[in-house]
Amino acid sequence: MIAALTGTPGTGKTSVCTAIRESPEFSIQYRIIDLNELVFSDGLHTGKDDVRDSYAVDIGKLENKVKQETSLIPAGVDIIMEGHLSHFLPADIVIVLRAEPREIMERLGKRNYSTGKTRENADAEALDVILVESVEMCGNVFEINTTGKSPQDVAICVVSIIESVKNGKNPEEFLPGNVNWIEQAGL
Numbered sequence: 001m002i003a004a005l006t007g008t009p010g011t012g013k014t015s016v017c018t019a020i021r022e023s024p025e026f027s028i029q030y031r032i033i034d035l036n037e038l039v040f041s042d043g044l045h046t047g048k049d050d051v052r053d054s055y056a057v058d059i060g061k062l063e064n065k066v067k068q069e070t071s072l073i074p075a076g077v078d079i080i081m082e083g084h085l086s087h088f089l090p091a092d093i094v095i096v097l098r099a100e101p102r103e104i105m106e107r108l109g110k111r112n113y114s115t116g117k118t119r120e121n122a123d124a125e126a127l128d129v130i131l132v133e134s135v136e137m138c139g140n141v142f143e144i145n146t147t148g149k150s151p152q153d154v155a156i157c158v159v160s161i162i163e164s165v166k167n168g169k170n171p172e173e174f175l176p177g178n179v180n181w182i183e184q185a186g187l
């Protein structure tokens with residue numbers, strides 16, 4: 001099973017993957033592919049977009065690199081591709097992490113992101129941008145409201161979604177539509 005773990009920057013994807021790696025139980029069953037790390041270690045971008053203060057990733061090259069990496073992973077080990085572009089790569093399921101837009105503002109503000117970049121991400125979260133992109137890319141999408149949950153709690157949700165789907169179930173509490181930030185849209 002290949003799962004794409006995506007979400008607006010600051011929703012906690014890397015933190016959840018750290019929790020999975022550090023769990024003696026989960027670290028055996030799951031292998032994490034950190035897409036941001038691959039993009040920078042292998043130069044899979046086309047340079048910096050100064051206006052948006054971000055790097056334009058070459059998705060085709062990233063897809064090829066991920067294919068190479070996944071071919072080295074033993075069969076039976078589940079793969080989690082982690083990154084805010086992971087939903088653009090082929091995957092069996094997409095899991096979108098969600099966090100309150102106010103929380104995103106706070107977290108990205110602490111990272112020294114510019115006010116514009118912080119607000120752009122909080123607005124994208126409020127408007128479900130990544131969820132909508134994910135649903136357009138994949139028929140098997142789930143979302144987790146991480147608000148008030150620790151990265152370890154969210155890791156348990158991620159694993160439970162993957163295991164449910166592997167067992168032919170459709171975990172209803174994580175289906176798209178369960179998270180709604182509309183009352184916060186006027187941030």
Ligand SMILES: Nc1ncnc2c1ncn2[C@@H]1O[C@H](COP(=O)(O)OP(=O)(O)OP(=O)(O)O)[C@@H](O)[C@H]1O
Nearest residue numbers: 008009010011012013014015084107146149150151
């Ligand atoms: N469940 C959580 N509860 C509280 N704080 C969290 C949680 N998850 C992450 N954080 C904090 O939020 C910040 C962003 O987390 P993280 O780097 O994991 O996000 P990300 O989704 O990987 O972002 P990016 O897409 O930019 O890589 C970090 O400071 C982290 O400590």
Ligand SMILES: [Mg+2]
Nearest residue numbers: 013014015036
């Ligand atoms: Mg990250």
